[in-house]
Amino acid sequence: MFFVILAHQKFVMRKIQMVDLQTQYQFIKPKVDAGIQEVLSTAQFINGPAVKDFQAKLEAYLGLKHVIPCANGTDALQIAMMGLGLKPGDEVITADFTFAATVEVIALLGLTPVLVDVLPDTFNIDPDAIEKAITPKTKAIVPVHLFGQAADMNRIMDIATAHNLYVIEDNAQGIGSTFTDKQGNRVKTGGIGHVGSTSFFPSKNLGCYGDGGAIFTNDDDLAHALRGVVNHGMYKRYHHDVVGVNSRLDSLQAVVLNEKLKLLDFYNERRKWAAIRYTQLLHGHAKIETPVTSGDCDSHVYHQYTLKIVGADRDALVQHLQQNDIPCGVYYPIPLHLQKAYADSRYLEKDFVVTNQLVDQVISLPMHSELDEEQIQFICTTIRSFLD
Numbered sequence: 553m554f555f556v557i558l559a560h561q562k563f564v565m566r567k568i569q570m571v572d573l574q575t576q577y578q579f580i581k582p583k584v585d586a587g588i589q590e591v592l593s594t595a596q597f598i599n600g601p602a603v604k605d606f607q608a609k610l611e612a613y614l615g616l617k618h619v620i621p622c623a624n625g626t627d628a629l630q631i632a633m634m635g636l637g638l639k640p641g642d643e644v645i646t647a648d649f650t651f652a653a654t655v656e657v658i659a660l661l662g663l664t665p666v667l668v669d670v671l672p673d674t675f676n677i678d679p680d681a682i683e684k685a686i687t688p689k690t691k692a693i694v695p696v697h698l699f700g701q702a703a704d705m706n707r708i709m710d711i712a713t714a715h716n717l718y719v720i721e722d723n724a725q726g727i728g729s730t731f732t733d734k735q736g737n738r739v740k741t742g743g744i745g746h747v748g749s750t751s752f753f754p755s756k757n758l759g760c761y762g763d764g765g766a767i768f769t770n771d772d773d774l775a776h777a778l779r780g781v782v783n784h785g786m787y788k789r790y791h792h793d794v795v796g797v798n799s800r801l802d803s804l805q806a807v808v809l810n811e812k813l814k815l816l817d818f819y820n821e822r823r824k825w826a827a828i829r830y831t832q833l834l835h836g837h838a839k840i841e842t843p844v845t846s847g848d849c850d851s852h853v854y855h856q857y858t859l860k861i862v863g864a865d866r867d868a869l870v871q872h873l874q875q876n877d878i879p880c881g882v883y884y885p886i887p888l889h890l891q892k893a894y895a896d897s898r899y900l901e902k903d904f905v906v907t908n909q910l911v912d913q914v915i916s917l918p919m920h921s922e923l924d925e926e927q928i929q930f931i932c933t934t935i936r937s938f939l940d
């Protein structure tokens with residue numbers, strides 16, 4: 553059905569979008585609409601059957617014991633840190649090159665963020681930089697599986713074990729991605745560390761039609777702690793044992809997620825196909841570095857397809873694409889250690905050489921499950937003709 557509908561629209565190229573949620577909705581409309589109608593007529597808006605169903609299905613999909621749904625991906629990170637009992641003064645190491653949510657919740661909880669540099673090829677947190685940043689106050693590491701590719705979890709878990717640290721995986725961009733562990737098992741990201749988090753923001757690989765998120769763990773005690781934190785610190789009705797928050801996934805969002813979870817692998821395959829086509833058409837150009845996949849390429853789910861532009865003006869390319877009605881994004885234009893909110897006199901520029909360079913080089917191209925060959929060819933031709 554997918555290809556038939558796209559073929560019908562062949563005469564005029566469909567407008568290129570960074571993400572195309574309207575077209576995606578058309579394919580699941582009958583089921584989503586019926587599910588939403590059901591929630592409206594039963595009025596089970598909070599903690600309804602759709603939420604419990606989604607929780608169980610996501611546990612099965614990820615091969616994890618516990619999924620705790622919550623209101624968004626930022627909450628998920630915060631709740632993970634609260635559930636682990638991190639306390640003000642504890643240091644938490646995370647990447648300098650990521651979305652601000654990660655460092656924001658560390659700071660909000662009164663913990664001390666410690667930003668470290670990333671690797672130039674995968675854009676993921678540099679394990680050597682983590683090791684260098686560890687002090688007696690360090691309590692946790694937050695690797696972000698940036699753009700959909702797993703961070704080096706074997707190294708990170710070794711470092712964490714050696715120094716008795718928690719690992720919180722920010723899997724907001726990596727859902728469905730896999731990683732091969734030391735025993736040779738392929739495991740899904742989000743379930744490798746002590747706890748993982750994700751976001752169901754609409755443009756994520758598994759997105760709902762509003763805000764949503766989830767926390768993952770295989771640890772029964774931690775799961776119990778987390779279930780209390782998301783619900784006002786209540787383990788027994790009106791008994792508040794710990795300070796908690798109110799963070800819920802609502803039933804309407806769960807309906808959408810139930811439909812889209814069935815298609816997540818298909819969506820990720822479509823993203824991989826688009827990534828492969830982009831790379832085939834752009835690789836080998838002297839001014840373009842196409843994304844590097846470390847280990848098995850299957851592990852990357854391309855939340856973003858991000859090029860490095862070298863020896864050319866990245867910002868001029870952005871403008872050129874926009875003039876040709878090709879949306880693109882710069883994720884991320886400013887290193888976190890240089891943001892006003894997170895600057896700290898402890899940080900030395902020599903420790904952020906890679907991030908400082910990436911912010912000037914990266915450009916993310918349209919990436920979603922509805923991209924077609926004609927659109928990808930047009931995008932690549934436009935990029936090449938500008939850089940030639």
Ligand SMILES: *Cc1c(COP(=O)(O)O)cnc(C)c1O
Nearest residue numbers: 624625626651653724751752753
């Ligand atoms: C999107 C995102 C978040 C936050 O998710 P929200 O649901 O928007 O709160 C956190 N971390 C990363 C890496 C993200 O990409």
